[in-house]
Amino acid sequence: MSQHVLITGTGRPYALGFNLVKRYLEHGDTVFASVRRPSEALEEMKKAYPDRLHILTMDIASTDSVNAAAREAERLTDHLDLIVNNATTASADTMKELPDFDLDLIAPAVNVGAVGPIRVLKAFLPLLRKSAVGALVVNISSEAGSIGKCYRTFYLDYGTEKAALNMLTMTLRNYFRNDPNLNIICLHPGWMRTNPGNTEAPLDPYEHAETLRLLFETKRHDKDGPVFITYSGEAYPW
Numbered sequence: 001m002s003q004h005v006l007i008t009g010t011g012r013p014y015a016l017g018f019n020l021v022k023r024y025l026e027h028g029d030t031v032f033a034s035v036r037r038p039s040e041a042l043e044e045m046k047k048a049y050p051d052r053l054h055i056l057t058m059d060i061a062s063t064d065s066v067n068a069a070a071r072e073a074e075r076l077t078d079h080l081d082l083i084v085n086n087a088t089t090a091s092a093d094t095m096k097e098l099p100d101f102d103l104d105l106i107a108p109a110v111n112v113g114a115v116g117p118i119r120v121l122k123a124f125l126p127l128l129r130k131s132a133v134g135a136l137v138v139n140i141s142s143e144a145g146s147i148g149k150c151y152r153t154f155y156l157d158y159g160t161e162k163a164a165l166n167m168l169t170m171t172l173r174n175y176f177r178n179d180p181n182l183n184i185i186c187l188h189p190g191w192m193r194t195n196p197g198n199t200e201a202p203l204d205p206y207e208h209a210e211t212l213r214l215l216f217e218t219k220r221h222d223k224d225g226p227v228f229i230t231y232s233g234e235a236y237p238w
Contacts, residue, residue, distance in 0.1 A: 004080050006032040009087030011039030015194040017086040019209035025049045034058040060116030070123035079130035085117035085139045090158045097153050106157045113161030134181045136220045139169050141186040148237035190231045
């Protein structure tokens with residue numbers, strides 16, 4: 001059965017979001033791919049899937065922008081079965097330690113990386129509630145958001161936004177606990193080669209996107225399993 005899927009942060013052809021779009025389209029699904037700015041690679045992909053790929057312009061840092069994108073989606077479909085909140089951010093200071101880090105950069109990162117996915121969930125919730133198969137929301141987090149496993153002295157912005165996203169995910173998991181048709185999880189996706197020249201990361205984004213696509217289907221109705229998981233489906237420490 002084909003699904004209607006929303007994926008955020010899809011503009012870069014070597015990154016996870018773009019490759020998730022590609023995998024879902026190849027599987028026969030209809031995909032709503034959101035970008036903050038135009039993506040030539042995504043526009044090229046649309047030529048191959050003109051009826052099943054819909055590109056939404058959406059800045060997840062802006063409630064107005066997210067709500068406008070949701071209204072556009074409502075003109076194109078009557079339901080969504082899956083949201084993958086993949087869009088995120090990191091500041092120019094993310095690799096710096098406290099003495100050199102501009103602390104005013106943390107709040108904007110949290111606005112995008114933690115609040116942004118929840119803006120998307122809230123705005124698109126009416127479409128999720130109309131899913132015939134039961135809707136799933138996947139928030140792409142990171143091991144950098146684990147407080148229990150934290151070892152770094154940098155990532156003051158990125159680690160904070162991911163830890164906040166994990167808390168919001170768990171809070172909404174509680175909120176939706178008694179709703180049999182909606183589930184939410186957060187995921188440490190693993191280290192992928194998502195930047196040009198990054199040859200150290202072990203995971204290829206295109207191959208790994210299929211691993212994640214299959215994993216998501218095992219979590220759609222799993223209300224009792226772990227909420228913060230790895231790409232192998234195992235629990236990751238909060």
